[in-house]
Amino acid sequence: MASIxxxxxxxxxxxxxxxxLPDKGTVGILSLIATESALFTxxxxxxxxxxxxxxxxxxxxxxxxxxxxxxxxxxxxSGTIIMAERALHKLEMGRFKLWWGITILLGLExxxxxAKEWYDLITKDHLTVATNMFGTTFYTLVGLHASHVIFxxxxxxxxxxxxxxxxxxxxxxxxxLFLSWYWHFVDAVWVVVFTVVYIIGK
Amino acid sequence: xxxxDYPLNHPVAHEKEFSFxxxxxxxxxxxxxxxxxxxxxxxxxxxxxxxxxxxxxxxxQLAVPDSHLIAPDTFNRLFTMHGTTMVFFFxxxxxxxxxxxxxxxxxxxxxxxxxxxxxxGFWIFLFGGILLYSSYVIGDGLSGAGSAPxxxxxxxxxxxxxxxxxxxxxxxxxxxxxxxGLGSLASAVNVIATCISLRCPGMTxxxxxxxxxxxxxDAFIIIMAIPPLTACQAMLLMDRYLGSHFFDTQAGGSAxxxxxxFWIFGHPExxxxxxxxxxxxxxxxxxxxxxxxxxxxxxxxxxxxIGFISFGVWAHHMFSAGMTSVSNTFFAASSMIIAVPTGVxxxxxxxTMYGGRLRLATPMLFCLAFLFQFLIAGLTxxxxxMTPYDWQVTDTYFVVAHFHFVLVxxxxxAVMGGIYYWFPxxxxxxxxxxxxxxHFWLFVVGFNxxxxxxxxxxxWGMPRRTYTYAPGRxxxxxxxxATIGAGIQALSVLVFVWNIVHxxxxxxxxxxxxxxxxxxxxxxxxxxxxxxxxxxPVVRSSRPLWDLKHxxxxxxxxx
Numbered sequence: 001m002a003s004i005x006x007x008x009x010x011x012x013x014x015x016x017x018x019x020x021l022p023d024k025g026t027v028g029i030l031s032l033i034a035t036e037s038a039l040f041t042x043x044x045x046x047x048x049x050x051x052x053x054x055x056x057x058x059x060x061x062x063x064x065x066x067x068x069x070x071x072x073x074x075x076x077x078s079g080t081i082i083m084a085e086r087a088l089h090k091l092e093m094g095r096f097k098l099w100w101g102i103t104i105l106l107g108l109e110x111x112x113x114x115a116k117e118w119y120d121l122i123t124k125d126h127l128t129v130a131t132n133m134f135g136t137t138f139y140t141l142v143g144l145h146a147s148h149v150i151f152x153x154x155x156x157x158x159x160x161x162x163x164x165x166x167x168x169x170x171x172x173x174x175x176x177l178f179l180s181w182y183w184h185f186v187d188a189v190w191v192v193v194f195t196v197v198y199i200i201g202k
Numbered sequence: 203x204x205x206x207d208y209p210l211n212h213p214v215a216h217e218k219e220f221s222f223x224x225x226x227x228x229x230x231x232x233x234x235x236x237x238x239x240x241x242x243x244x245x246x247x248x249x250x251x252x253x254x255x256x257x258x259x260x261x262x263q264l265a266v267p268d269s270h271l272i273a274p275d276t277f278n279r280l281f282t283m284h285g286t287t288m289v290f291f292f293x294x295x296x297x298x299x300x301x302x303x304x305x306x307x308x309x310x311x312x313x314x315x316x317x318x319x320x321x322x323g324f325w326i327f328l329f330g331g332i333l334l335y336s337s338y339v340i341g342d343g344l345s346g347a348g349s350a351p352x353x354x355x356x357x358x359x360x361x362x363x364x365x366x367x368x369x370x371x372x373x374x375x376x377x378x379x380x381x382x383g384l385g386s387l388a389s390a391v392n393v394i395a396t397c398i399s400l401r402c403p404g405m406t407x408x409x410x411x412x413x414x415x416x417x418x419x420d421a422f423i424i425i426m427a428i429p430p431l432t433a434c435q436a437m438l439l440m441d442r443y444l445g446s447h448f449f450d451t452q453a454g455g456s457a458x459x460x461x462x463x464f465w466i467f468g469h470p471e472x473x474x475x476x477x478x479x480x481x482x483x484x485x486x487x488x489x490x491x492x493x494x495x496x497x498x499x500x501x502x503x504x505x506x507x508i509g510f511i512s513f514g515v516w517a518h519h520m521f522s523a524g525m526t527s528v529s530n531t532f533f534a535a536s537s538m539i540i541a542v543p544t545g546v547x548x549x550x551x552x553x554t555m556y557g558g559r560l561r562l563a564t565p566m567l568f569c570l571a572f573l574f575q576f577l578i579a580g581l582t583x584x585x586x587x588m589t590p591y592d593w594q595v596t597d598t599y600f601v602v603a604h605f606h607f608v609l610v611x612x613x614x615x616a617v618m619g620g621i622y623y624w625f626p627x628x629x630x631x632x633x634x635x636x637x638x639x640x641h642f643w644l645f646v647v648g649f650n651x652x653x654x655x656x657x658x659x660x661x662w663g664m665p666r667r668t669y670t671y672a673p674g675r676x677x678x679x680x681x682x683x684a685t686i687g688a689g690i691q692a693l694s695v696l697v698f699v700w701n702i703v704h705x706x707x708x709x710x711x712x713x714x715x716x717x718x719x720x721x722x723x724x725x726x727x728x729x730x731x732x733x734x735x736x737x738x739p740v741v742r743s744s745r746p747l748w749d750l751k752h753x754x755x756x757x758x759x760x761x
Contacts, residue, residue, distance in 0.1 A: 015404045016403040019404070021399045021400070022398055024398070024400065027398045031391040032391065035425040035429055036429075042429060042433040042463060046437065046448065046459065050454070050455075050456075053454045055454045128445075129440065129445065132454065133453065133454045133455065136447045
């Protein structure tokens, strides 16, 4: 194939026309998720490292209850946010608002359940961050995750309010997509946290 | 955004007359990657001078035995602040500054992917540095006299717990670094997105200049390595202020977990810091040998290899902490393995020079010294990777000699070479060659006079971080030598600063391409206009400017 034509450069126009690169926002949000994963990894490792190293109670097996309902809510919110996105793509704003609102309610239910759990642990079982290693690592890991949920909820609610006010949210499809990726990430982290805290650690 | 044609007579911002406040405002509010790059490197050099003065003070104290020039607790603060500043407020902003200025121009883009995030990154880094240094004034709390952190640059917990480290100085260390780490993350995300999404037409990944490749991989290491540091800093703060027990051995916490978490960050950090040096050398050596880099693909492969392996070697900093022999063996082996891709690089740089027509201008001189000194640093690194050997010399001056050969003999030399190489592009003026050569020779002599003797001091048992030593142990001569060397280094840095000031005022005009180089940054004017390129270039090979200069023999024929 060593014909003379292989030695000719493709024309600059042709290179330019065929030049396609990934969207920078996509790369940015994926980098953010990667760096967040590293953060969670370290805190999870710390949790696992300190399982069973308590010098005094309360112990996880005595005080922890499975947050079944909250987990179902959080996991299904990943589904509802996808439904909301599909509606947005078809420009069906009513259905978008409905599914988006449900996503927010599910997230709020999760945070509410965490708040209840913490309230009970602190007031009834007298477990604080200073009580023992379980308290130290439990509040750190679950709290880190919960703060991510709150951060996500803040933006979910922001989008919801903007939409209610009549902002043309379909012009920001990419940003909505990135927000939903972040939300999926927070859900995925809960799979790990749930496994480590409520199954392995109990 | 591929090819917007700007009008040729587009007004260039720096040609306008500005009042001082307008000028200041324009620098504070800038989102231009070139200006942020200059700000990063300017503040890095300022921190470099401060930490250098601290080093000089410590060398003066250690020049003679039983010296009482500096009090012991002041000495502890000096080595803590020296190390912390050099790593987090000189090395890190050098990474961010060089990649900020050069990566977009080298890939043919008009700015970084997220310019405002970029500006945020710079300012939060700078405030981190100011926060750290404000401990000198308010470190004991507002009522106290004030003192800087004195816990060493890796601040082993539990020594940093409230019981052992009173006052607020440790918190200044923790928060200053935590905040600066956010800045590093912002700039790393930017570099990744710029390299992936903003390359000019025709610049495939493999055609990216090696400089860009190294900064690209460096950014990946940063986004994976900074979070462990952030996490353990947060745990430390919780221990100190919320009463948690992560590092509290009285309550079941671990005395060793901090070491693991810190070095999971700390060892990749070494590669984060050294990659700009590799990047600079990979650009300068080919241009000054008049040959394309030897083994481009191998260089890229070695870079990625180092990136991965760097996350699997951390515990070689902890051989003396009493790990199991399995961990000791694993980390000894992995640390030796990482010498392989690094060796590939050394061989390729040497092979690039082999048979080349060498021009011994100042940038090249610095790179040659880098090769020799970094090789020695690598060899002592392999020595230290052997567990039993490490047990003998750990926490002695041998280790100090080793990492100063990496950080000064390697990184500082290459970075200074890089400054001589790219200064004409940044400011449009050449740095003086005469002063440059004086700077170089003083620095080589001073550096080696300081740090070569420290290997022997280590063999002979002189522990690091002691503020003085008793006479009659055979350490006097070598310590005096090291101090004289430090003086010569200080002199050379003064020559360097004078060279910059002098050349900024009355340096020779550089022109667009003073070194007859091949990468895209030399196709635009010096200093580059705000928009970098009037027309986004289209490239066909890894040396686009060579193709342009040699239409009869372009690179794309062979790639």
